[in-house]
Amino acid sequence: METKLTIGIADMKMAKGSGMLITYALGSCIGICLYDPLIKLAAMIHIMLPLNMEAGRQNTMKYADTGIRETLKQMEAKGASRARIVAKIAGGAKMFEVNGGSLGNIGQRNIDSVHLNLKKEGIRLLKEDVGGSVARTLLFDPSNGMACVRCYGRPELII
Amino acid sequence: MRIKNYNELNSLELDTLREVGSIGTGNAATALSALIGEEVRIELPEVRIMEYNEAIEWIGGPEEITAGVLVKMSGQIDGIMLSVQQLDFVNLILNSMLGKTVEDYMGLHEMECSALIEVGNIMISTFINALSGLADIKVDLTVPAFTVDMQGAIMAVPMAAYGGQSDYIMTIGGNFVHDGKAVPCRLLLSPDIRSLNTLLRKLGVSSGD
Numbered sequence: 001m002e003t004k005l006t007i008g009i010a011d012m013k014m015a016k017g018s019g020m021l022i023t024y025a026l027g028s029c030i031g032i033c034l035y036d037p038l039i040k041l042a043a044m045i046h047i048m049l050p051l052n053m054e055a056g057r058q059n060t061m062k063y064a065d066t067g068i069r070e071t072l073k074q075m076e077a078k079g080a081s082r083a084r085i086v087a088k089i090a091g092g093a094k095m096f097e098v099n100g101g102s103l104g105n106i107g108q109r110n111i112d113s114v115h116l117n118l119k120k121e122g123i124r125l126l127k128e129d130v131g132g133s134v135a136r137t138l139l140f141d142p143s144n145g146m147a148c149v150r151c152y153g154r155p156e157l158i159i
Numbered sequence: 160m161r162i163k164n165y166n167e168l169n170s171l172e173l174d175t176l177r178e179v180g181s182i183g184t185g186n187a188a189t190a191l192s193a194l195i196g197e198e199v200r201i202e203l204p205e206v207r208i209m210e211y212n213e214a215i216e217w218i219g220g221p222e223e224i225t226a227g228v229l230v231k232m233s234g235q236i237d238g239i240m241l242s243v244q245q246l247d248f249v250n251l252i253l254n255s256m257l258g259k260t261v262e263d264y265m266g267l268h269e270m271e272c273s274a275l276i277e278v279g280n281i282m283i284s285t286f287i288n289a290l291s292g293l294a295d296i297k298v299d300l301t302v303p304a305f306t307v308d309m310q311g312a313i314m315a316v317p318m319a320a321y322g323g324q325s326d327y328i329m330t331i332g333g334n335f336v337h338d339g340k341a342v343p344c345r346l347l348l349s350p351d352i353r354s355l356n357t358l359l360r361k362l363g364v365s366s367g368d
Contacts, residue, residue, distance in 0.1 A: 008212040024221035025311025096229045096304035106319045135312030
């Protein structure tokens with residue numbers, strides 16, 4: 001059986017060449033797969049919020065901006081090249097229709113921030129499955145760069 | 160003393176919050192009993208302060224499908240209250256209100272969902288009413304929102320709402336007992352840090368500043 005690496009909330013893990021990266025139940029959170037196809041190095045991040053405004057910035061993987069930046073740094077340290085790294089993302093849903101307040105659009109703000117930060121770092125976004133109102137489980141296969149999105153009441157989607 | 164994070168609460172403050180949970184959940188159980196015409200009691204309510212991933216394991220794993228009713232509180236205290244309704248609870252409600260049960264969540268149509276929203280809303284409102292009477296605070300509630308989806312994503316809603324303040328989530332709430340069996344319907348209150356301070360001060364266990 002191949003090894004499965006589970007990425008929790010505000011977490012990041014890397015795998016090279018084999019195994020499976022998986023993160024469960026992305027609601028307004030976003031799962032970001034970063035992949036260097038030449039050396040088959042993959043990283044998956046599960047971010048929760050768009051911008052890191054915390055003093056001390058301890059929990060970098062909780063946020064889109066510091067999460068992406070820190071992960072790219074760690075991938076480069078393992079021999080990945082920024083010019084080759086591509087991204088696939090899923091999540092950013094709106095789980096509840098609540099009128100008023102900032103609660104409803106955390107998902108959309110996460111999507112915008114991930115787009116912006118990938119662009120800023122010069123990373124090409126290959127495919128995405130974002131928005132809507134469904135929770136998603138995201139799987140990524142480092143051997144071939146394929147991502148799969150699993151939802152309740154919807155067939156699996158390959159991205 | 161004003162706390163800056165949930166894990167700074169002392170034992171007196173935790174006991175006070177547990178009492179709030181007990182009174183709130185107790186009132187909600189009474190309301191539920193009246194609705195379905197059968198006795199519903201509560202298990203010992205809990206106050207939990209959990210790291211995100213710990214909270215999701217505690218509720219029963221991320222991918223498990225569940226129904227959730229969410230109400231947002233504002234006014235003197237801000238927070239989110241969730242009624243997480245697992246299948247046994249759903250069937251208890253549907254059986255007594257509509258005289259039917261479902262095999263799984265796919266069997267829920269408009270009528271069934273309305274019943275679940277209403278029951279969730281009544282329990283949440285009853286809990287908050289008890290809380291606001293106890294602490295003498297005014298709380299406004301939004302119209303209830305409803306979804307059926309992976310419970311990890313439902314639990315992540317209050318986490319994301321206060322994620323900029325804390326790496327932990329605090330929940331006050333408990334389960335119900337019907338006909339001698341525990342019925343998994345967690346009623347969970349998650350206040351933000353500022354509101355938690357207000358609440359403790361109003362309840363007289365924290366001097367504030």
